[in-house]
Amino acid sequence: MLEKRESYQDYMRYRLREGQRKGGKMIDRTLAENEIANMQEQVHLLQMRIKELSEMVYSLTHKVSILGGDINQLELEL
Numbered sequence: 001m002l003e004k005r006e007s008y009q010d011y012m013r014y015r016l017r018e019g020q021r022k023g024g025k026m027i028d029r030t031l032a033e034n035e036i037a038n039m040q041e042q043v044h045l046l047q048m049r050i051k052e053l054s055e056m057v058y059s060l061t062h063k064v065s066i067l068g069g070d071i072n073q074l075e076l077e078l
Contacts, residue, residue, distance in 0.1 A: 006014075061071050 064071050
């Protein structure tokens with residue numbers, strides 16, 4: 001007599017339950033938390049770089065205006 005095969009959905013439910021029993025859900029959560037922490041670190045580093053570049057632009061603009069130049073004047077280096 002032939003055995004009835006379980007459906008794909010039943011098989012996936014079974015795998016999901018087994019994964020949760022073995023702590024698979026916790027591993028996924030830890031992986032996601034680590035990924036988020038890495039992304040937040042990158043955002044922080046980018047924000048620090050933006051602040052540094054903004055200060056540099058302000059400093060150079062100030063120097064140009066002190067020397068009597070027009071800050072909106074573009075110069076061509078030859």
